[in-house]
Amino acid sequence: MLIDAPTLRHTAHLLTVDADWLVAQTEWLARSVDDLNATGFQGEAAEAAVSRLHALAQPMAVPPEQMLRVAQVLSMTAGLQAELDAAVHRAVALADRVAEDTPLVTLLLRDLRTLGDVLDWTCARQIDLLCTPIPVEAPTRLSDTPDLDLAAVHELNMLSTPVTGHGDLQILEAADARMVVAVGDLESAQSVTTMVAGVGSSDPAGLPVHLDRARTVAAATGGAAVVWLGYPAPESVPHALAQEPARAAGAELQAFQRELARRFPHQRRIVVGHSYGSVVAGTAASRGGGLYADDLVLIGSPGAGVTHAGQLTLLGDHPRIHAMTNPSDPIGLTVTQGAGVHGPDPTSPGFGARVWPGDSSGNHGTYWEDPEFLARLRDLTDQKKPMASSE
Incomplete structure (x- = not known):
């Protein structure tokens, strides 16, 4: 719950008064110690005692300094909160004058309140930084801000990472070479599809393509979609032979899905791993603790980091593994039914996944344009709807 501007100013004033009192007490104590010499307290032992008393009193100067800094933070926050309060007041007055319920005014009020949440959190974090000797790292993962709703996140x-021109998305995580964004109303959606991208996905120039795919998936499933670029992806196909990026990314994906499950325990969760992203998703599901997902879909996959679907642990009511590779997808040249750098082909009969037939005219990048693929994703979002008989 936000604290109003007058309360913040009053608290800052009290801290300043108390800090001044502590400073006065510290100075009085220092003078009293110095005055011991005038009482006849002389000699080597006396000097050592006076020196020791000064050393013991020295830490008393720290709390007043911290209190004054905290008071400055509170005063600054109070000024910003007052401006937000005034903006909310003007927006409410505008809403009262509008005869109809205008969505624009509703969105404005929501955004202003969200800024208030961010201001509250930032103020608290700054106070923690001032009062905690251990450095507090800036939040880079969704789990770093468990008390903030997604709008505030x-x-x-x-x-720190402004993304313009895309008003329908929410940035959930942002850091160097990492970006996780949601399309659709993630907080109210019945299902969420996390899309794990592959080679070259860390290039910011490719973000619009990933967002368009997410919008397509969100529209097809009727739920929310997450573009998960939460790792430094291999830059090229030769670099994708390495397994270490998938191991590191698997831990990150596992943590992200766990936080989604904590925030929205009743949502249906689907993870789609594309290309090297399927290696990441498979690695996350084969790690200790498993992957919070009801369904794992591996498309255009060079392998899932395991030899059999039974080695993948999904944390869902009726977990299922699905695989699909278009016949014309060149990724098929890198993997066989029996072996591959990242394991056997997930569409091979011995792997144990539910195999979806690929688009005969599709390639490595056209899965998101395939109506049959999108329809099958839609099927996954409805637990009561039977799967197509071709599976």
């Missing part, structure tokens, strides 16, 4: 990430 988005505004906080926009401060």
Whole structure:
């Protein structure tokens, strides 16, 4: 719950008064110790005692300094909160004058309140930094801000990683070579599809393509979609032979899905791993603790980091593994039914996944344009709907 501007100013005033009192007491104590010599307290032992008393009193100067800094933070926050309060007041007055319920005014009020949440969180974090000797790292993962709703998380990430021209997305995580964004109303959606991208996905120039795919998936499933670029992806196909990026990324994906499950325990969760992203998703599901997903879909996969689907642990009511590779997808040249750098072909009969037939005219990048693929994703979002008989 936000604290109003007058309360913040009053608290800052009290801290300043108490800090001044502590400073006065510290100075009085120092003078009293110095005055011991005038009482006849002389000699080597007396000097050692006076020196020791000064050393013991020295830490008393730290709390007043911290209190004054905290008071400055509170005063600054109070000024910003007052401006937000005034903006909310003007927006409410505008809403009262509008005869109809205008969505624009509703969105404005929501955004202003969200900024208030961000201001509250930022103030608290700054106070922690002033009062905690251990450095506090800036939040880079969704789990780093468990008390903030997604709108506030988005505004906080926009401060450091602004993404313009895409008003329908929320930034959930942002850091160097990492970006996780949601399309659709993630907080109210019945299902969420996390899309794990592959080679070259860390290039910011490719973000619009990933967002368009997410919009397509969100529209097809009727839920939310997450573009998960939460790792430094291999830059090229030769670099994708390495397994270490998938191991590191698997831990990150596992943590992200766990936080989604904590925030929205009743959502249906689908993870789609494309290309090297399927290696990442498979690695996450084969790690200790498993992957919070009801369904794992491996498309255009060079392998899932395991030899059999039974080695993948999904944390869902009725977990299922699905695989699909278009016949014309060149990724098929890198993997066989029996072996591959990242394991056997997930569409091979011996792997144990539910195999979806690929598009005969499709290639490595056209899965998101395939109506049959999108329809099958839609099927996964409805637990009561039977799977197509071709499976």
